[in-house]
Amino acid sequence: MTTFFQQLINGISIGSVYALMAVGYSLVYSIMNFSNFAHGGVIMLGAYMGFFALAVGNLPFPVAMILATLGSALLAIVLERIAYNPLRKRNAPYLYFIISAMGASIFLENLVIAIIGPNFKTYPKVFEKEPFLIGTLALGRLDVMMFIISAVSLTALLFIIEKTKTGMAIKATAYNLRASALMGVNTDHIIFIVFGLGGGLAGIAGVLFGMKYTVYPQIGFITTKAFIAAVFGGLGSLSGAVLGAILLGVIETITAGYFSSQLRDLIAFALLIFILVVRPMGIMGKQNEDKA
Amino acid sequence: MDWYYVEGILILSGINLLAVLGLSLLTGFTGLFSFGHAGFMAIGAYTTAFCTMTLGLNFYLALVIGGLMAGIMSLIIGKLTLNLKGDYFIIATLGFGEAIRLILDNMQYFGGARGWPGITNHTSLMNVIVINIIGIVILVNIISSKHGRNMKAIREEEMASNIIGIDVFKYKLKSLWISAMYAGVSGGLLAHYIGFLQPKMFQMIKSTELTIIVIFGGLGSVTGSVIGAIALTALPEVLRNVKEWRLVIYGATVVLIMITRPQGLMGGKEFRPIQYLKKWFGKKNKPTAEQEV
Amino acid sequence: MSLLELKNVTKQFGGLTAVGNFNLKVESKQIYGLIGPNGAGKTTIFNLITGIYNITEGEILFEGKRIDKTPTFKIADVGITRTFQNIRLFKNLTTYENILTACHFNTAYSLLDSVLRTKKYKEGEAILHQNAKELLKIMGLEERRDTIASNLPYGLQRRLEIARALALRPKLLLLDEPAAGMNEEETFQLLDLIKQVRDQFDLTILIIEHHMDLIMNLCHEITVLNFGKELAAGTPEMIQSNPKVIEAYLGEGEAAC
Numbered sequence: 001m002t003t004f005f006q007q008l009i010n011g012i013s014i015g016s017v018y019a020l021m022a023v024g025y026s027l028v029y030s031i032m033n034f035s036n037f038a039h040g041g042v043i044m045l046g047a048y049m050g051f052f053a054l055a056v057g058n059l060p061f062p063v064a065m066i067l068a069t070l071g072s073a074l075l076a077i078v079l080e081r082i083a084y085n086p087l088r089k090r091n092a093p094y095l096y097f098i099i100s101a102m103g104a105s106i107f108l109e110n111l112v113i114a115i116i117g118p119n120f121k122t123y124p125k126v127f128e129k130e131p132f133l134i135g136t137l138a139l140g141r142l143d144v145m146m147f148i149i150s151a152v153s154l155t156a157l158l159f160i161i162e163k164t165k166t167g168m169a170i171k172a173t174a175y176n177l178r179a180s181a182l183m184g185v186n187t188d189h190i191i192f193i194v195f196g197l198g199g200g201l202a203g204i205a206g207v208l209f210g211m212k213y214t215v216y217p218q219i220g221f222i223t224t225k226a227f228i229a230a231v232f233g234g235l236g237s238l239s240g241a242v243l244g245a246i247l248l249g250v251i252e253t254i255t256a257g258y259f260s261s262q263l264r265d266l267i268a269f270a271l272l273i274f275i276l277v278v279r280p281m282g283i284m285g286k287q288n289e290d291k292a
Numbered sequence: 293m294d295w296y297y298v299e300g301i302l303i304l305s306g307i308n309l310l311a312v313l314g315l316s317l318l319t320g321f322t323g324l325f326s327f328g329h330a331g332f333m334a335i336g337a338y339t340t341a342f343c344t345m346t347l348g349l350n351f352y353l354a355l356v357i358g359g360l361m362a363g364i365m366s367l368i369i370g371k372l373t374l375n376l377k378g379d380y381f382i383i384a385t386l387g388f389g390e391a392i393r394l395i396l397d398n399m400q401y402f403g404g405a406r407g408w409p410g411i412t413n414h415t416s417l418m419n420v421i422v423i424n425i426i427g428i429v430i431l432v433n434i435i436s437s438k439h440g441r442n443m444k445a446i447r448e449e450e451m452a453s454n455i456i457g458i459d460v461f462k463y464k465l466k467s468l469w470i471s472a473m474y475a476g477v478s479g480g481l482l483a484h485y486i487g488f489l490q491p492k493m494f495q496m497i498k499s500t501e502l503t504i505i506v507i508f509g510g511l512g513s514v515t516g517s518v519i520g521a522i523a524l525t526a527l528p529e530v531l532r533n534v535k536e537w538r539l540v541i542y543g544a545t546v547v548l549i550m551i552t553r554p555q556g557l558m559g560g561k562e563f564r565p566i567q568y569l570k571k572w573f574g575k576k577n578k579p580t581a582e583q584e585v
Numbered sequence: 586m587s588l589l590e591l592k593n594v595t596k597q598f599g600g601l602t603a604v605g606n607f608n609l610k611v612e613s614k615q616i617y618g619l620i621g622p623n624g625a626g627k628t629t630i631f632n633l634i635t636g637i638y639n640i641t642e643g644e645i646l647f648e649g650k651r652i653d654k655t656p657t658f659k660i661a662d663v664g665i666t667r668t669f670q671n672i673r674l675f676k677n678l679t680t681y682e683n684i685l686t687a688c689h690f691n692t693a694y695s696l697l698d699s700v701l702r703t704k705k706y707k708e709g710e711a712i713l714h715q716n717a718k719e720l721l722k723i724m725g726l727e728e729r730r731d732t733i734a735s736n737l738p739y740g741l742q743r744r745l746e747i748a749r750a751l752a753l754r755p756k757l758l759l760l761d762e763p764a765a766g767m768n769e770e771e772t773f774q775l776l777d778l779i780k781q782v783r784d785q786f787d788l789t790i791l792i793i794e795h796h797m798d799l800i801m802n803l804c805h806e807i808t809v810l811n812f813g814k815e816l817a818a819g820t821p822e823m824i825q826s827n828p829k830v831i832e833a834y835l836g837e838g839e840a841a842c
Contacts, residue, residue, distance in 0.1 A: 430700050433699050433700050433701075433702060434696065434699055434700060436699075437694075437696075437698075437699030437706065437710070438686075438689040438692070438694070438699070438709070438710075438713065439696050439699055440699075441682070441685065441686045441689065442686065442689060444675070444678065444682075444686070445675050445678075445686045448674075448675035448676055448677060448678060449673045449674065449675055449676070451637070451669075451673055452669070452673040452674070452675065452749075453658075454637075454657040454658045455635060455657065455658075455660070455661065455666060455667055455673075455750075456661055456666065456686070456687045456689075456690075456749065456750075456752070456753055457658055457659070457660075457661030457662055457666075457689075457690055457753060458658055458689070459658045460658060466696065512677075
């Protein structure tokens with residue numbers, strides 16, 4: 001039983017980081033209606049920024065975290081300006097956005113390989129190795145911190161979306177981009193903010209993953225997990241994305257713990273296809289009829 | 293640069309081209325995106341290799357079986373996911389492609405993640421060219437028929453296609469099925485050229501590469517796909533001395549194409565040298581030459 | 586027997602009733618008008634007839650057979666086709682290709698036939714091209730044969746959409762605001778065109794339109810919709826003199842546009 005709880009808590013911890021990625025991705029999806037496949041690139045660079053701030057800059061962890069968050073937010077915004085904005089201005093079909101995103105993703109990944117190199121880099125130790133002990137449960141400090149940082153970031157995002165004027169505008173825009181533009185919402189401004197928020201979350205996720213595992217140019221591939229989580233929850237639904245991410249994290253950890261870690265990813269993808277077949281609109285998503 | 297080296301690049305271009313031709317039908321002509329075509333290539337590659345190496349079948353028969361196998365898988369996956377709209381379908385194909393790779397990673401019979409060495413070499417420049425010519429003829433014939441027109445209609449306007457009586461789901465499935473068979477045969481050729489199979493060869497990046505070639509050549513253009521496949525397979529080789537930077541350039545080029553010339557090289561048009569010649573030389577005599585396009 | 590009959594048709598979106606308990610009878614060879622303020626549920630009715638939406642309650646009959654469970658792509662088989670309020674052409678294809686694609690109906694050759702270019706394929710294609718050329722001529726689009734659909738002027742796009750619909754040889758044609766965005770002259774050209782194709786193709790037409798002159802000139806019968814329900818039905822004269830209609834619709838008709 002103890003192992004089960006152990007796995008469960010690890011799963012929630014990993015899942016909460018998936019949630020950071022999935023929410024950022026879902027947020028962009030809800031506004032722009034396309035999958036931002038370059039999200040992984042932002043996560044990867046976030047992880048590198050955190051690494052350099054800690055290992056080379058010798059900065060304290062909170063400072064490194066803030067730098068990586070802001071840097072990633074900036075990167076996401078720049079990416080939008082260069083790779084998507086011209087398409088948006090031209091009303092290009094969504095498939096061009098996706099290709100542009102793929103191109104950007106290839107660019108970023110290989111830019112890092114060319115400049116920094118393809119090697120794995122290990123984060124300097126931030127948290128003590130020895131776990132927290134609660135009864136018979138041993139909780140890794142890093143896992144606990146991952147959960148806390150993710151939860152705080154997500155709560156902050158929730159606050160922005162639910163309680164601020166900008167958040168209302170984001171919600172309105174997600175509901176209907178064109179209508180809210182007519183209502184006087186500055187959609188350019190909203191998209192700017194959404195990419196900033198999504199990028200910031202990606203940066204945090206990148207640093208957390210970097211600490212948990214290592215940093216390497218292909219780490220952005222982990223965003224496929226975000227896509228799966230977002231699909232679980234229903235594309236475009238933020239609460240769905242969080243729920244889906246936690247669920248995915250738990251399922252993965254338990255599969256790895258009880259069966260084999262090789263099966264972990266396979267289960268994730270199999271589950272993805274299963275969900276798509278059984279409930280294509282996800283857990284929280286809504287199905288809408290195409291308007292004629 | 294010796295001939296052996298050039299021949300190698302041409303064979304690889306040809307193998308890529310075959311998969312690209314199929315994907316061009318799906319993406320360029322039907323408007324569906326797939327991030328899972330590397331999965332179909334993998335199925336074709338392993339099936340074909342199994343047929344030649346284990347069952348001792350003739351290579352060409354094995355290629356056909358490999359193509360059919362990929363086709364069957366595509367029918368199953370298509371039946372399940374083609375009703376999904378937009379990005380859900382893309383993510384489903386991504387999930388499928390990765391699942392295939394991960395399954396192969398765990399299939400010790402085929403060598404698992406370590407790979408399957410020692411596959412006999414059957415692929416030559418000659419048979420790659422012949423198979424590609426057949427592939428192009430079949431593709432062009434489909435596109436210029438009502439079946440191809442229905443696919444284009446779906447790409448343009450799904451609702452209107454329904455209204456004019458096109459069974460959208462059936463035609464999407466047809467398009468996916470044909471494109472998967474192309475990918476399967478291409479995988480079979482690859483297996484018997486490299487002589488070695490490893491699930492890693494069929495990662496998502498491979499699917500992405502195929503899609504990028506289709507886009508680069510221009511959606512809805514067969515000639516564009518041909519030029520794109522050769523150019524983009526050869527480009528990394530040409531850029532060899534800037535090794536680490538070539539994919540950086542590649543990625544940047546893709547973004548640049550999207551924001552400046554999204555119609556790709558050919559953009560729905562075909563390069564028809566013979567027709568151009570006819571046009572230039574025949575104009576004076578026949579002012580109203582009727583030609584079907 | 587009426588060609589098209591809607592019996593107590595209701596459509597709800599969530600808790601919202603878009604069309605409530607609606608009845609309609611369209612006789613063969615009639616031109617039937619469907620009018621009403623914006624949001625009255627007219628286009629919803631078209632979407633129900635063509636199977637784009639499923640009805641919540643009621644029945645839709647065509648030539649006496651129920652069609653309300655028929656998927657959209659089979660509605661064309663039954664003999665019904667339509668145009669859209671916001672034109673839905675195959676934008677990147679030429680005028681000719683738009684029509685030719687819709688002609689697919691008039692021939693049956695298999696995928697294998699087209700791969701092998703069999704005799705069946707060649708004969709089939711010949712018929713399709715002939716059909717498409719005829720239609721191009723009838724609809725006066727010959728000069729624009731190779732123009733990309735999205736580059737056509739607005740009025741011709743509407744015309745092309747009708748041409749594409751006619752390629753299916755329908756018995757019933759549904760026109761959703763065909764005169765929207767047209768000037769007076771174009772509108773009256775359209776009026777003539779509708780009359781002409783009806784006679785030539787032996788059509789029954791159900792038309793949604795805000796342009797009152799067009800509707801009153803064209804239709805044999807009219808139903809007025811308001812808030813998803815029938816407000817009045819009858820001949821143009823009856824509708825024009827119906828006080829309820831004048832109050833609910835014609836009075837604010839200008840504002841609706």
